[in-house]
Amino acid sequence: MTLTQTPAWHDLAEHANVIKSWHLSRLFAQDEQRGQRDQLAACGITVNVSRQRMLPETWQLLYRLAEQQDLSTSISALFSGHAINHTEGRAALHTALRAEQSDAHDATIWQAVQQQLANMQLLVDKIRAGQWRGFSGRAITDVVNLGVGGSDLGPNLVVSALQQQKNTAIGIHYLSSMDGAKTAALLNKLNPHTTLFVFASKTFTTIDTLANAQTAIEWLVAHGAPKALAYQQHFVGVSANPRKMSEFGIHPEHQLHFWEWVGGRYSLWSTIGFTIAIAVGMPGFRALLQGAHAMDVHFRTATWSDNMPVRLALATVWNRNFLGIHGKAILPYDARLALLPAYLTQLIMESNGKSVDRNGRAVDYATCPIVWGEVGPNAQHAFYQLLHQGTEAVACDFIAPITRPDIEAEPDEATRSALHYQHQLALANLLAQSTVLMLGDAALETPPTDAHKHYAGNQPSNTILLNQLDAKTLGALIALYEHQTFVEAVIWNINPFDQWGVELGKQIALKTLQALQTGASSGFDQATVALIEALRNAG
Numbered sequence: 001m002t003l004t005q006t007p008a009w010h011d012l013a014e015h016a017n018v019i020k021s022w023h024l025s026r027l028f029a030q031d032e033q034r035g036q037r038d039q040l041a042a043c044g045i046t047v048n049v050s051r052q053r054m055l056p057e058t059w060q061l062l063y064r065l066a067e068q069q070d071l072s073t074s075i076s077a078l079f080s081g082h083a084i085n086h087t088e089g090r091a092a093l094h095t096a097l098r099a100e101q102s103d104a105h106d107a108t109i110w111q112a113v114q115q116q117l118a119n120m121q122l123l124v125d126k127i128r129a130g131q132w133r134g135f136s137g138r139a140i141t142d143v144v145n146l147g148v149g150g151s152d153l154g155p156n157l158v159v160s161a162l163q164q165q166k167n168t169a170i171g172i173h174y175l176s177s178m179d180g181a182k183t184a185a186l187l188n189k190l191n192p193h194t195t196l197f198v199f200a201s202k203t204f205t206t207i208d209t210l211a212n213a214q215t216a217i218e219w220l221v222a223h224g225a226p227k228a229l230a231y232q233q234h235f236v237g238v239s240a241n242p243r244k245m246s247e248f249g250i251h252p253e254h255q256l257h258f259w260e261w262v263g264g265r266y267s268l269w270s271t272i273g274f275t276i277a278i279a280v281g282m283p284g285f286r287a288l289l290q291g292a293h294a295m296d297v298h299f300r301t302a303t304w305s306d307n308m309p310v311r312l313a314l315a316t317v318w319n320r321n322f323l324g325i326h327g328k329a330i331l332p333y334d335a336r337l338a339l340l341p342a343y344l345t346q347l348i349m350e351s352n353g354k355s356v357d358r359n360g361r362a363v364d365y366a367t368c369p370i371v372w373g374e375v376g377p378n379a380q381h382a383f384y385q386l387l388h389q390g391t392e393a394v395a396c397d398f399i400a401p402i403t404r405p406d407i408e409a410e411p412d413e414a415t416r417s418a419l420h421y422q423h424q425l426a427l428a429n430l431l432a433q434s435t436v437l438m439l440g441d442a443a444l445e446t447p448p449t450d451a452h453k454h455y456a457g458n459q460p461s462n463t464i465l466l467n468q469l470d471a472k473t474l475g476a477l478i479a480l481y482e483h484q485t486f487v488e489a490v491i492w493n494i495n496p497f498d499q500w501g502v503e504l505g506k507q508i509a510l511k512t513l514q515a516l517q518t519g520a521s522s523g524f525d526q527a528t529v530a531l532i533e534a535l536r537n538a539g
Ligand code: F6P
Pocket: 148, 149, 150, 151, 200, 201, 202, 203, 204, 205, 206, 209, 264, 265, 350, 499, 502
């Protein structure tokens, strides 16, 4: 029996036939409790899901679907280290990276994690104290993380979100793209005597990162670094592949490890978070882990109706499979979270962009939506037109901090008051936009007569409020999305922890590089042959 033939799915489909044409304005008009009732709070986060196109009965049917898909068993399997990434024969134990000793599922793993945190702390403290010296004996002033995907997006997001908690003068930079365009621009601004590179790669075979690392070595040597010192004093390696780190030339004492059971896009909690710890210190990094751990505990223990990741995931399933909504927009109303949409596109789409179920059968239902996003206030001036008046239904996540201690820390009263106004302005816009998306014309006293000024409304959204944007709450927010993504995968019966879809392009690119360099393009399709010719002729 496929998922779409199961009783819970069938009941949801029948229910959807009845209510899918109901407008959110109607749902709110007939139920005065829903705003309060569908609001949950845990781990410093408040989530309001009342703006979903659902009735209380819809939630009950979705909980039945979760039961039918044996969600509790899958959650236990996740936390207890079962090889739930079955296509790679691995566990997905990112939660072990932030477990406390009292609730760790395996004492040996817990010890190994603590050991790596201790190793990381040694290097972090040395760099932050100015005791790590470059090839000419000068202290490090800049650290450049070379990594891509999960070895870039998570640390980059966290360092950028916690920019006000950064408590070192050391500059932290991220280079990911293989094209080298940003590499050259950044290196031109840095001092080779005082720059340290972090080669961050789970596999240590990713050509994008190898290419950037190679350029970094050339740059160091070109500026006077003896080759051996360029590798030994200007590189830290972070990987699950120590052999490759050594082969590359990274000094054993400058290697930080993690494990195959940490998925790349779930790895910011591991030593991949090295640059986070340099930016905010180990206490800041540990606070991030604590926040994520608090969300883990919430996810494991809260009933379905109180469980934030479960409610958010079930809303996605409802929107995707029963209302036919293809898009999901991530809209943070705080510029410090500008990288959250990019981070979540990898987390969600690389995890759940699958069309084959766990048994290898093609699915006959939709899975992951198309996720994109932007800082909300900027997006208002860009793509909200489509949200309000386009032909696509889109589910939105509105995200903002409730308080801004960073403003209170401003020494000057006039600046504080101006910034306080800006915070209120952003919150008001978040509320206004989500209301208009929900109600459409019904938000107006007099509906417009001009069709061009008509707002259909009925766009569902979640509102996610953080008590404040600190390390702990940010950890909880990221873990909230991790678990939400996992629950969606359980319902869809897909494996969220592999990513076979990204492999073929990498292989073909190697062959293509040869053709581009030599001109031997036989065996390629006609479009590629023509383009290779154009590129070679131009060069
Ligand atoms: O190509 C996709 C991917 O494998 C991601 O899953 C991963 O986060 C990224 O590449 C980087 O991989 P690595 O950390 O091994 O360099």
